[in-house]
Amino acid sequence: MDTPPLIRLERCPAPAKLNLFLHVVGRRADGYHLLQTAFRMLDWGDSLTFALRADGAVHRTTEVAGVPEKQDLVVRAGRLLQQASGCRHGADIAIDKRLPMGGGLGGGSSDAATTLIALNRLWGTGLSRAALAKLGLQLGADVPFFIFGRDAFAEGVGEELQPLTLPPAWYVVVAPPVLVPTAEIFRAEELTRDTGPIRITDFAASTTRNDLQAVACNRYPEVGAAIEWLAQFAPARMTGSGACVFAEVGSEMEAKDIVEKCPAPMRAWKAKSLARHPLSDWLD
Numbered sequence: 001m002d003t004p005p006l007i008r009l010e011r012c013p014a015p016a017k018l019n020l021f022l023h024v025v026g027r028r029a030d031g032y033h034l035l036q037t038a039f040r041m042l043d044w045g046d047s048l049t050f051a052l053r054a055d056g057a058v059h060r061t062t063e064v065a066g067v068p069e070k071q072d073l074v075v076r077a078g079r080l081l082q083q084a085s086g087c088r089h090g091a092d093i094a095i096d097k098r099l100p101m102g103g104g105l106g107g108g109s110s111d112a113a114t115t116l117i118a119l120n121r122l123w124g125t126g127l128s129r130a131a132l133a134k135l136g137l138q139l140g141a142d143v144p145f146f147i148f149g150r151d152a153f154a155e156g157v158g159e160e161l162q163p164l165t166l167p168p169a170w171y172v173v174v175a176p177p178v179l180v181p182t183a184e185i186f187r188a189e190e191l192t193r194d195t196g197p198i199r200i201t202d203f204a205a206s207t208t209r210n211d212l213q214a215v216a217c218n219r220y221p222e223v224g225a226a227i228e229w230l231a232q233f234a235p236a237r238m239t240g241s242g243a244c245v246f247a248e249v250g251s252e253m254e255a256k257d258i259v260e261k262c263p264a265p266m267r268a269w270k271a272k273s274l275a276r277h278p279l280s281d282w283l284d
C-alpha cells in the first residue's frame with residue numbers, strides 16, 4: 001500500500017537550551033560578538049503543530065504575547081524555506097509556548113529550528129542538515145545549534161559547532177520576573193570582550209563563566225537575586241543573555257524539591273539534559 005502524503009505534523013518539540021558557559025572573545029566588524037559557549041539541550045520546551053496549506057500562505061494560528069505574526073521566527077522560517085527551495089506549499093503553524101521569552105533559553109530560535117526541520121519534511125523540500133543550519137543562521141545565532149541537534153561547543157557567533165559528549169544531568173531553571181533584552185547587554189560599555197580563548201576540553205565550570213552575567217545583574221538586580229537564591233542549593237549561573245539562571249543538581253528528586261521551594265514572583269522548572277534533538281531522525 002502507498003504511504004499517504006503528509007498533511008499534518010502534530011506536537012513537534014522545540015527544546016530549550018542552556019549556555020553552560022559563555023565567553024565573549026572578540027567582536028566582528030559588523031558589531032556582532034565572537035563567542036565561545038557550551039550549548040546543552042533540555043527535554044523541556046515549546047511544542048509546534050504544522051498543517052499543510054495548498055495556497056502557499058504561511059500563517060501562525062495561535063497568539064504569542066508581544067510577537068506579531070509577521071515577526072514571528074516560525075513564520076519567517078517558513079518563508080525563508082519557501083524562498084530557498086522554490087516550494088509552493090504553505091502551512092498553518094500552531095505554537096504551544098512554554099518557554100519564557102527573552103529568557104536566554106533560546107525559545108524563539110528553537111521554534112524557528114523546529115519549523116525548518118518540520119516543514120522540510122512536510123513539504124518534501126529535501127534540504128540537508130547543513131543547508132538548513134545555514135538558512136537558520138539568518139534567523140538567529142542559536143538556530144544552527146538546534147539543527148545540529150546535540151550538545152555542542154560553539155564558536156563564531158554560535159554557528160561553528162563541534163559535538164560535545166556530556167554525562168546526563170538534571171537542572172533547575174529559574175526565571176526572575178524580568179525580561180533582559182539581548183541587544184542591550186551586548187551593547188553595554190562595561191561588557192568584557194577580551195576573554196582569552198579556551199580549548200573544547202577546558203570548559204569545566206571552575207574555569208569558565210558567563211561574561212554577560214555581570215552586566216545583566218548590574219542592570220537587572222532580579223537576575224542577581226535569582227542566582228543568589230538558587231546558589232543556596234547548587235552553583236548557579238545565568239544562561240545566554242538572561243534573564244533565566246540554572247543549576248545542575250544530583251537527581252530529579254533534588255530538582256523537584258528546589259522547584260517547590262521557589263518563591264513567587266520567580267518561577268522554577270526542573271529539566272533533564274537531552275542527548276539528541278527529538279526531530280533529528282528527519283534530517284540526513
Ligand SMILES: C[C@](O)(CO)[C@H](O)COP(=O)(O)OP(=O)(O)OC[C@H]1O[C@@H](n2ccc(N)nc2=O)[C@H](O)[C@@H]1O
Nearest residue numbers: 019031032033034140141142157158182183186240241
Ligand atoms: C546570547 C546567546 O543566546 C548565546 O547563545 C545568543 O548569542 C543570542 O542570540 P540571539 O538571541 O539570536 O540574538 P539576536 O536576536 O540575533 O541578537 C540581538 C542583538 O544582540 C547583539 N548580538 C547578538 C549575538 C552576538 N553574538 N553578538 C551580538 O552583538 C546584536 O546587537 C543583535 O542585534
Ligand SMILES: Nc1ncnc2c1ncn2[C@@H]1O[C@H](COP(=O)(O)OP(=O)(O)OP(=O)(O)O)[C@@H](O)[C@H]1O
Nearest residue numbers: 072073101102103104105106107108109111240241
Ligand atoms: N516564536 C517566538 N518565540 C519567542 N520569541 C520570538 C518568537 N518569534 C520571534 N520572537 C522574538 O525573539 C525574541 C527573543 O526570543 P527568545 O525566546 O529566543 O529569547 P531568548 O530566550 O533570550 O534567546 P537567547 O538565548 O537567544 O537570548 C523575543 O523577545 C521575541 O521578540
